[in-house]
């Protein structure tokens with residue numbers, strides 16, 4: 155039986171439909187609120203209770219630590235799937251057949267050339283520029299080199315835009331790194347698979363052959379899959395919002411990259427390692443930093459802890475913690491900051507401050523330790539996240555455009571000055 159919600163404003167009752175998702179989540183549809191109440195809106199800073207759209211891509215149950223892409227459990231995908239299969243699944247809704255996957259990959263490869271002139275733009279950045287800024291700029295600049303806007307009603311044009319960015323983005327990410335590392339730019343090797351090609355573009359030294367390492371490759375695939383989508387998070391909402399103005403795919407993605415950069419979002423992976431390093435340098439006293447994190451007069455937060463949606467554990471963090479252990483063992487690396495991370499986690503899990511607020515390690519608490527073991531420099535951690543999140547952003551942008559969603563335009567509760575007369579500059 156369909157449910158209704160009643161809102162009473164100024165003594166008058168208004169009824170609204172309650173929608174039910176496929177996982178039985180309920181959502182009050184207040185679409186008609188402002189019209190029927192003649193001007194009343196809702197307010198929800200940070201959108202803690204507000205759904206911005208209906209979506210069939212990712213299911214997340216933060217209370218029970220569940221994450222599924224198109225119905226498939228993240229644990230199963232991380233164990234069994236390849237990154238490009240997951241990208242296809244997220245974007246088009248089904249796991250690809252062997253033929254579909256091959257075609258997708260071959261179309262991506264065909265579109266992986268980046269205009270030579272893009273190198274001039276990259277050249278303009280100092281070597282010390284933060285790679286997220288560089289990557290956002292290069293993605294934006296792609297628009298200039300691929301000027302045709304996408305007719306979203308054309309399956310063909312939509313598909314071409316998708317394979318273009320799937321092909322060019324790893325090149326831009328690798329170039330961003332190589333610029334930072336002072337290495338010559340490389341175009342990669344289309345005989346390799348998507349992830350191997352990316353790793354080669356990143357790490358190939360001019361004077362030596364690149365050798366694929368199965369441990370590094372499988373860890374990278376896992377990380378990319380675990381980051382591939384996370385429903386309406388800050389950067390994804392940004393991509394959808396920018397795209398809702400009918401800005402193109404590349405422009406919407408560039409905005410998403412900037413949103414991801416912040417330390418409260420994707421930038422947390424960099425912030426975690428910097429924090430763990432600082433604790434190590436300071437003698438490894440985890441208790442001191444636990445106390446700082448709990449002190450309301452101290453701005454320090456335990457980076458990599460807490461999540462807007464997960465109030466149980468972050469299922470991605472579980473998988474990544476295990477992967478970090480395996481990668482370090484396989485590569486024979488002993489990283490003292492892994493011990494500090496485990497120590498912090500142990501203390502936090504039994505500390506009433508963290509327990510009461512349901513603060514658990516999130517995906518980024520351990521991901522940086524793996525990136526470090528793979529030889530990726532700290533400022534490149536968030537670009538790695540962006541590469542993983544790319545299919546999710548694309549899928550969400552595509553869904554938003556195909557559903558013909560209206561332009562995103564929130565309301566506000568105005569709390570500023572009421573009408574006042576202009577004062578001449580001499581009297582202010």
Ligand code: ACO
Pocket residue numbers: 200417418419420422447448454455456457458459460461462463511513516517518
């Ligand atoms: N360390 C210490 N205290 C924390 C932390 C933390 N990491 N996170 C939340 N808290 C406290 C808050 O101070 C607040 O306490 P109070 O109720 O006494 O005021 C309470 O827990 C609730 O925190 P909010 O900030 O209101 O929670 P919100 O949902 O807005 O924020 C966020 C979630 C941004 C992830 C937050 O937990 C945080 O800053 N974590 C550290 C940064 C981080 O790891 N970000 C990555 C998130 S995952 C991702 O984007 C990929």
